[in-house]
Amino acid sequence: MRAIQFTEYGPPNVVHVVEMEAPNAGRNEVRIAVRASGVSPGEMRIRSGALRDVVPMTFPYRTGFDAAGVVDQVGDGVTGVAMGDEVFGMTSPVARGANADFAVLTAWAPKPAGWSWEEAGGTAGSVETATRVLDRLSVGVGHTVLVQGAAGGVGTIAVQLAVARGATVIGTASRHNHDFLRSLGAEPTTYGAGLVERIRAMAPAGVDAVFDCAGGSLPDLVAIAGGTARVVTIADLDAAAHGVHLSHGAPADKTSAAVRALADPLALHGLTDAVRLAGEGRLRVPIAAAFPLTEAAAAHELSESRHARGKIVLVH
Known part of the structure; x- marks a missing residue:
């Protein structure tokens, strides 16, 4: 089968296609013939070497962390899914390898009928991440939430999940994305200078939680939230210096005890919630671009530009 990998830290062009033997499903796993898979922004930082102290690795x-496809192998202990079923889900955080013709999933859910393969292939990781952070912030009915970087792959999902929980959502994005954010249920504003004053004008009673998907603005976000306890980032590697929690789900056998202690449990229940919301027409997956598997380096380049609106996927 074809698979995407890199063998050294570096720019997008270190990513390449290789031929290798297809993996087999182990206990409590399924294997899928992949139709589409997601390009993870977090893997841009892994590939560049920015996370080498957090996620050490061997080359x-x-x-690839999330994918959608057709089940073609069912491991021991698996119930409720059969050969030929269409599913979306995630690989093991240790093994990864979803950007390939075949992938082994450790968590999955039925592919919603209303989603294309591209939408389903890029969803699971964003849903898990958004659910994990919203759970940590205890976002619920009547809360006001600021999503910083709301037009990206995780931000677009976070906006919709927070709205579905009954929250009022303010989302930051470039001005040309403001109508798009309104279509997702958020009140938009721009990021950058004057953010604190803009948010205070939009939410005079204050903001209950801040979900940072962009990085680089933690002092302002802490000021908006009135402290560090109600701010969680998935993008700012300087979070600790600002007293802010950096949410990640570090694989147990690839990180130090100190890093594992700070990791959040994976919010796998978010996949089931996503299926329900999709069926109700309350969750859609904006796709920024779809590239052939052979153009993975170009997909990485677009992701690294941080100008993509929605999710970037590879099609197989």
Whole structure:
């Protein structure tokens, strides 16, 4: 089968296609013939070497965390799914390897009928991440939530999940994305200078939680939230210096005890919630671009530009 990997830290062009033997499903796993898979922004930082102290690795590194496809192998202990079923889900955080013709999933859910393969292939990781952070912030009915970087792959999902929980959502994005954010249920504003004053004008009673998907603005976000306890980032590697929690689900056998202690449990229940919301027409997956598997380096380049609106996927 074809698979995407890199064998050294570096720019997008270190990513390449290799031929390798297809993996087999183990106990409590399924294997899928992949139709589409997601390009993870977090893997841009892994590939560049920015996370080498958080996620140490041995090369080669196989990319891809979420995928959608047709079940073609069912491991021991698996119930409720059969050969030929259409599913979306996630690989093991250790093995990864979803950007390939076949992938082994450790968590999955039925593919919603209303989603294309591209939408389903890029969803699971964003849903898990958004659910994990919203759970940590205890976002619920009547809360006001600021999503910083709301037009990206995780931000678009976070906006919709927070709205579905009954929250009022303010989302930051470039001005040309403001109508798009309104279509997702958020009140938009721009990021950058004057953010604190803009948010205070939009939410005079204050903001209950801040979900940072962009990085680089933690002092302002802490000021908006009135302290560090109600701010969680998935993007700012300087979080600790600002007293802010950096949410990640570090694999147990790839990180130090100190890093594992700070990791959040994976919010796998978010996949089931996503299926329900999709069926109710309350969750859609904006796709920024879809690239052939052979153009994975170009997909990484677009992701690294941080100008993509929605999710970037590879199609197989």
